[in-house]
Amino acid sequence: MNALPETLLKTLHEVVGDAGLITDAERMHSYLSDWRNAYHGQAAMVLRPASTGEVAAVVRLCSEAGVALVPQGGNTGLCGGSIPDDSGKQVVLSLTRMVRIRAVDSGNETMTVEAGVILQRLQEAAAEVGRLFPLSLGAEGSCTVGGNLATNAGGTAVLRYGNMRDLVLGLEVVLPDGRIWNGLRGLRKDNTGYDLKQLFIGSEGTLGIITAAVLKLFPAVRSRTTAWVALPSPQAAVELIGQMRSLCGDRLTGFELMSRQSLDFVLSHVAGCNDLFGEIHPWYVLIELSDTLANAPLNDMLESSLGEAFERGTALDAVVASSEAQVAALWALREGISEAQNHEGPSLKHDISVAVSSIPAFIEEADMRLQKAFPSVRIVAYGHVGDGNLHYNISKPLGAEDSAFKAQGEAIMRVIFDVTVSFAGSISAEHGLGQSKRDAARHYKDPLELELMRSIKQTLDPAGLMNPGKLL
Template identity: 60%
Template structure:
């Protein structure tokens, strides 16, 4: 029967795009971090929405689970099949066309397999900006960005992926196609169905295309690496800069000294932009749609005032595009530097911006009470309250035993996040990694409502089993 089923899939997508050989399927079955390895009956690579619909209809008829996958850059195992080998892995990478560009409406319609960098480039060619910006933008795909409600470094100004989408095309678990690709900013005609699928991690259906918001392209930028004495000063600096620069603040990223030290140690060409060893730094970027040289003057004036207030210890303002890119490389290479250093216990948490200093202080105290020599690598999007808070031991021989106590460390961090009114997953999703953990922090009613939505759209439970719920 499986031979017949696979023959059906091959007839839909073509034999060259049905992968069953172990060497061919292997790259699709591991997550980016190497934490999860799954198995699949086959990897199917459809070319268009019609083929996706036919594949899902065939899987539905045969009661075969489906795991959608984009660029496979997720960090919680959400696009990796379970080890039981029952699923078909559905790769969306061939759906990579730009369908429509409407510069007057400031919208771009693209297929789910378009790489984020290609979407940015298409917007740029039209004199527009698509503002989602991630370290993985050269390999992650729009469908995955939507399915995890990706955030990135410009959420402070433009919002996360949920804020950047106007319409979706979605193939439902039984193969029906919902065409909701409207480019409307106002549409009060019932439930806003697209938001069911954004952030659903492929558990309700397969996003095949999206209508995205575009913005005027910035004509001027100013970037600086700023040393601050502590996180409270960083939060106060954000308020200060907002008061003086308004919505020109595009990004506001915090970097703890241990994070910067790992980049300086492992990334070739990385250089400390400031003398000394300040405990915390903030990477600040302003942008404006007007080619106004006064932006840099405004930036330096506000930084000078912040120094007088004691909020800033020192600052290095980029004098060129190359210098700005070098500053951003320090921030964007933190995850790679950590990977090269070894395994760590990773957290992607969010608390209200005002409570970030309290979180960092209390979390450090509670963890060091149990593990006095724990290394805390904290960095992230302080402007929107999202921190990446990662733990390890500097000595490799001690780190393995520490990693074995991941659940205990998670409890310390996540319980504190809950106390402060936060979330244990800010932008990476739940996937397999936090599927069970979330049950401790969501109410029974919330979980019940989520299960009811899942049951309504995917009653057979075939879409991305073992993830999120």
């Protein structure tokens, strides 16, 4: 039996139509658990509005009835931010029918898109007009623009282009009372007070529902070179990226660090991936240079940088891709890590950031403390060295019971976050807080920051009906 009053159910049905209402348990299932099967919930229904007007009507009706809403995009998050609670009284509001690309302004280098547009489709639409939308991450074939905005997604090109926050000029947002804020302005300069869009980016749907955005476009990439480089240590990675930044400037688009444990998992579980060197090395980086010029001397720059690195001992071996197929093969080694780790049983995902210069010391300290407190856990460390973001994930020891490992999750997290904060870092770099890190944020964030965040939440959503139990 549905947990909502029959009159409300009928009215919501009238708003979204047959295509926008899901109440059947089997059809609702995929909306009630995340892709890793780590978070599960129940819901009164799933609503899939097809327009901003429909979103506004749904939000207004639920606000008047005191019904909590859980906004959802592609449901590819790692922190449970888009999963309802177990009460069965919340409504999942999926934006996946809002897929229009409303406008392309080549002169202004912008594109206006709705929240349900898949990131890969956005990339393709930009390419169709000879432009680039640079956000790139492993889930780009299924994650949505709205979810990317709600979590301030990062990905592999932050080094050059920034996080999602840096790629947005304007937003359209349905507020918790159902009013529509039209901030779809493609302006790079607008000095008329508070930059309201920044409140909603990274807010994980707790302040309102993003329905559309004006996004920045960039000149298309016409040349690139990609290399896989073996390193002796994370310190070597920091030295190498500094050297390459000095030589290559903003042509340095990607610089991804991976431990040998990360690579071993990929080689064991991802079809078609091969070890590129005859010798095992402790660390690797994937480096990518790109340029808008078709014949930019990227190979010369890369070879010059690597030659100097070999002389200094900061690089041990290297392979430079000579075709698009080889480029894809190199990226598969990096992008296959998360999938591969799932095959090793339960894992604990940690998405931290520290200053780039602190990465080597962080890894050394965190490794030491973890191995002392939890012998034989397998540490899967990889990430975006150029912006200080590490995915410092933990897999269970070989042969360990799943339940015993999961029971240690809180204690393992505390060790990692204690080390992170000791380096003035963040416990969440690009995945958000969701429900998995909500309580940790209360422990680690500055009390005044939390007070200010709660004040904003109270002002915009005094009834607490927007994605309750997440972030705060």
